[in-house]
Amino acid sequence: MPYAAEGRISREPIEGGLEVTEEQYAQGLAGMLKGQVVSIQGGFSVAPVPAPAPEPDPTxxxxxxxxxxxxxxxxxxxxxxxxxxxxxxxxxxxxxxxxxxxxxxxxxxxxxxxxxxxxxxxxxxxxxxxxxxxxxxxxxxxxxxxxxxxxxxxxxxxxxxxxxxxxxxxxxxxxxxxxxxxxxxxxxxxxxxxxxxx
Structure with missing residues (x-):
């Protein structure tokens, strides 16, 4: 059974991770190969790496x-x-x-x-x-x-x-x-x- 955690997927259990389906595992693998990130916050998802927050103007x-x-x-x-x-x-x-x-x-x-x-x-x-x-x-x-x-x-x-x-x-x-x-x-x-x- 495959597993996912923040930024990771695995065929072995991951501490703090979730069990995912084979389809989700394949989506996670394909997304990571494109430079995307796996997340389990609020459920399994694959998305582009979030843009860094803009730095505030210097004082x-x-x-x-x-x-x-x-x-x-x-x-x-x-x-x-x-x-x-x-x-x-x-x-x-x-x-x-x-x-x-x-x-x-x-x-x-x-x-x-x-x-x-x-x-x-x-x-x-x-x-x-x-x-x-x-x-x-x-x-x-x-x-x-x-x-x-x-x-x-x-x-x-x-x-x-x-x-x-x-x-x-x-x-x-x-x-x-x-x-x-x-x-x-x-x-x-x-x-x-x-x-x-x-």
Whole structure:
């Protein structure tokens, strides 16, 4: 004897199910193959899957929270893109590189830079060039991170004031030009003058 329960049919007894006729079993099987659902509420029936109830419109507080979350997600995406080409182990060395390059800038003749010394030797480039490159990248990162952070905060202010701004975290061309000019300055200016500039 066949049986049916909510969303199921079987040739074996189903706990909480009902006995059904062979014809009902066949209807249930055919309906399930078409994506329909078997129900025993109010008697055996086979019907299309009910459409989900429409979600209520979000409240103003929910809209505000969603916009703030979306803004933060877009900011995270933009900041991750800045460092996406670097493996995590190398990123973990950035504080050391920054510390050593700034020590060299403060005292070019006496600064101890063991991490950069080894990396430069292994890479096959001059130590001072490596230090300058490190300074240039750190300056560029500060420029782009301050731009992105300011952009996030600007959008947050607008959202909290009731606006729904179009979020755009694209780095503008003039900032790229400024970053390149800063790198050129660091690579070509003597250490004493760099102390005054940075």
């Amino acid at each position: 103003p507080d929910q809209q505000l929270a969603r916009r703030l979350i979306t803004n933060n997600i877009e900011y995270e995406r933009a900041t991750l893109a800045v460092t996406a080409g670097y493996p995590q182990l190398e990123k973990d060395t950035w504080p050391t590189q920054d510390k050593e390059s700034k020590a060299w800038l403060a005292d070019p003749d006496n600064a101890l830079t063991p991490w950069i010394d080894r990396a430069a030797l292994t890479r096959g480039i001059d130590r001072v060039e490596y230090l300058r490159r490190t300074l240039a990248k750190a300056q560029q990162f500060e420029m782009v991170s301050s731009y992105l952070t300011g952009t996030r905060q600007k959008y947050e202010d607008q959202i909290k004031a009731g606006a729904d701004p179009v979020l755009d975290y694209t780095i503008p061309g003039n900032l790229y030009a400024e970053m390149q000019a800063q790198a050129l300055l660091i690579m070509t200016t003597n250490a004493a003058e760099l102390q005054e500039l940075l």
